[in-house]
Every structure is written in structure tokens, then in C-alpha cells.
Amino acid sequence: MTLDRRTFMGTAAAATIAAPSVFAGAHGKPRVVVVGGGAGGATAARYVAKDSKGAIDVTLIEPTRSYYTCFFSNLYLGGFKDVEDIGHSYGKIAAAGVNVVHDWAVGVDRDNKTVSLAGGSSVPYDKLILSPGIDFVDGAVDGWDLSSQNAMPHSYKAGSQTELLKAQLASMPTGGVFAMVAPPNPYRCPPGPYERVSMIAHHFKMNNPTAKIIVADPKPKFSKMGLFQEGWANHYDGMIDWIGKDFGGGEVSVDPGAMTVTIDGETTKVDVCNVIPAMKAGGIAHQAGVTDGNWAPVNAADMSSKVDPDIHVLGDSSQQGDMPKSGFSANSQAKVCANAVRGALTGSKVFPAKFSNTCWSLVATNDGIKVGATYEATEEKIAKIEGFVSKTGESAELRKATYEESEGWYSGITADMFG
């Protein structure tokens, strides 16, 4: 790991900061450290650097050199994308002036305002932005823990886990059984498990049409449920058995050694099992002491932690109110946060918070659906203003247009995140 000393200590150029009186640090330029390089963190780092035009030193700490987006990873499972299509590097962010450090953030010293790294370094901050995504709740699914993730992958942090699941699906025997253990609310990407079911069904339809899918779900209903179930009936009739809470879907245990899944007392031998456990904020948020239970409560106006005003928490890790935990939401929150952080450190104008979200899902070839909403900051939370959702029975032309739109969105948001 290389840390450019000038980046942290400031240079003579710091004397030209437009409004140094707002943030009169003894160390020169104000310093923003961002932990996590996904939809929240990469966007926040890029926007603070871009909009402050060099007045703020920005460091992004992200362990992976290639980031694989969780969104669109289901399309890779369905055979609509290659793994390269969902991988992104941080080269453009670095070229835009962000100090990109590939290391794990392992501790936050809130008194001394430093972040410690697994490599042994310590990075000082004036404002810290945590966007570490999700971790899994220990013991959430009886019989499963992280040591089981090769036998029964979660594939809910994209990359090697997604490739593993894809390989397992490809080698399934003819007429085999795939099981998914779906997560309880709240979790990353509410339609994600059901888009995944759709994409795996598509893969089976093309390659293994007598295969079966069992979904054990602790919820009585799920995001875009009517739309997904309509699509499953239209495209994959008889292939998918969704077992919701009312039918014992929440009473699940797994045996990764025996490759069995027990749902409401009935044990089934399966060929591939995707366990998506209950989720919580990424580990560094807990380590920093800004969580309350599983998530990190934030103020809606600027995504600042309710525990520490110099720490902001974005995206999946935050407990903010009505927004779903999605890449789009994290990207939206990052821009509000970046504007507020820049204002606090340089005196630049801070505009009122506005948030939005849209989630597209692919059900089958050219059958795209979407849901979205706008949000505003209240004293209590991020509150929903207005929303929409695709309708059942829409024309094939509109569904195709919706899918094509999702392709455009992917290009747009990844350009917005990574430059």
C-alpha cells in the first residue's frame, strides 16, 4: 500500500483554499476519508473531489481492485452478461484526484479521527464517510455460516461468489433441484432474490428445462411480487415453487455437508443451494460504534450519523427511513452527503436534500419491470413522496423498452460511480 504523504499533510497549494476560515485545520486541506467503493462510497468520493476542485483531500479505502456490481450480477447468472461486464476498476477515480487505497479499514478512532487499515497504516480524517455495504447476521440460517459459503454460496456480494454459483448451476444434473433461502427484511436489493430466481429459471429453460427451483422465504410477500409471479407463470410455468412465510418458508435449516434443505420439517436433497442470510451493516460501521442493532441510524438531511456528526453512513448500512437498500439509493444518498460534507469543510453552498430510487429487474428475455420513488428529508427520516411500479399485463414492447432502459441505467450509474 502506498500513501502519498502530501495527500494527507497538505501542500503550499492549500493556502489558496477559497474559504479556509470555515474549516481551520492545522493540517492544511480538509480531509475526507471514504470507506467502501460501491454505489455509495465511489460516488461520494468522486463527487467530493470533483465538486471541491482540489480544495479537499479525498481518500477512498476499498480492498478490491476490481469492483463487481451486485446489480446486474443476476443477469450474469442468467447468461445475459459476462462477468467482465459487471467489473469496474478505480483508475478513473484515481485519475480524477481521489487517493485510492486498496486495503481493509479495520478500525475507527473517533476521538483522534483516524481510520486504521489492515496493512498497519492509519489515515486521518475531518469527515468520514462509511459505505461498507452489508454483512450477514451470524446464525441467521440454521446450519449455515461463512465457512459454508463454498458449498452453499450467498452470492450477495458480487464477484467470486457469483461466479461460484454460476459454475454450480452449469454443472447441475439434468432435472436437478436448485433451492434458495431468501432473506428477511430489511436487506440489500429487495427485488434481487426474485430477479435471481427469474434468471436462474431462464438459465434452466435454456439448458436444463426439467430442473426445479424451490424458494424458502421468511416473508409473506416480496417486492414486485405480482409482476414476478406473472412472469414466472408466463415464462417458467411449473418450474418455480415459492414457499412463503404462511406455508412454513421461514422455518428453514440447511446441511451444507449433506446438501439438504429442511423447510417446515420436510427435508429435501438439493443439487445447488443459494443461502441469502439476514443482513446487517458492514463490519466497519459496527466497529466505529455508529450502529444501533443491525444498522447505522442517520440524519436524513445529510446522511450524518446520529451518533457522531463527523461520520456519514451511506447506502445499505444506513438506517435512514423509507428508501430501499439499493445501488440507486446509495448513489442518490452519496450526492446529498457529498454536497453537505463539502459545504461543512469549505463553506460552499449546501442545497436541500433530494433523493430518488428506481430498481429495474429482468424476468426473462426482453421482459423488464421497474419500481421507483422520490424521497425527501424530514426531521425523523427519509420519507417517501411519490412512487410507481410496472403493471401486470403490460405490452411486450413496453417490457422490452424497460429492459433496454435498464441497460442505459447500468451504463449511466456505473459512469457516475467510477467516472
Next chain:
Amino acid sequence: MMLKSLKILLISILLGVSSGVYAGDEITDDFAVDEELLKIKGDPEYGEYLSGDCTACHQIDGSYNGIPSIVGWDEESFIWVMQEYKEKYREHPVMQMMAGRLANDEIAALAAYFANIE
């Protein structure tokens, strides 16, 4: 003000409707934007901030696939089409939602910002 039919043609070209790039985005042709709204001079700095809602989908470098480019439009065309969405004369649920929450000065601010992006 530009002739209405010419304005609609220009916007169709900008959105790529004629080439099918933005299918599902139908318009009715009996909508006319209040001339006063077209004259509002927006604050480009505010527009830059608000543009964060746009750039999650619309690429700032003008590239597009499935979602049209919105950079480099003249301000009147930008305001016109956003008012069409806001007043729900143009069919597109995402855009109706995004435009529907913007005040007229905010639409003008976005127009002022995007007009000067090349």
C-alpha cells in the same frame, strides 16, 4: 418562442424517439408550455447539484444506450420537455416522477446547467 411543431420535432430528435431509442415515451401534441416558464433563467450551480438525480441514468459525457443524452440541449427545449413530463403529457413513469417533484425554477436550473455541458 420557437414554433410548437418545430419544438416537438427537435425534442423528438433529442430524445431519439424517432429512432426508437426511447420507446415507450409517447407524447400528446396538444400541450403548449407557458411562455413565461420558458423564460425563467435558472441557477446553473443549483442545477449542477440537482443534476445528481439525472446522472444516475443519463451520462454526463453524452453517451447513451437505452436512455437518451440530455447534455447540450438548448434551455427552452429542456424546460419544454420537463414540463411535458411534469404535467403528465409525456408518458414515462420515471420521468413523470422526477419532473413532478421539481419546482419551475429547479427545472430552469437544470436546463441552465445541462445546456452548458458539451
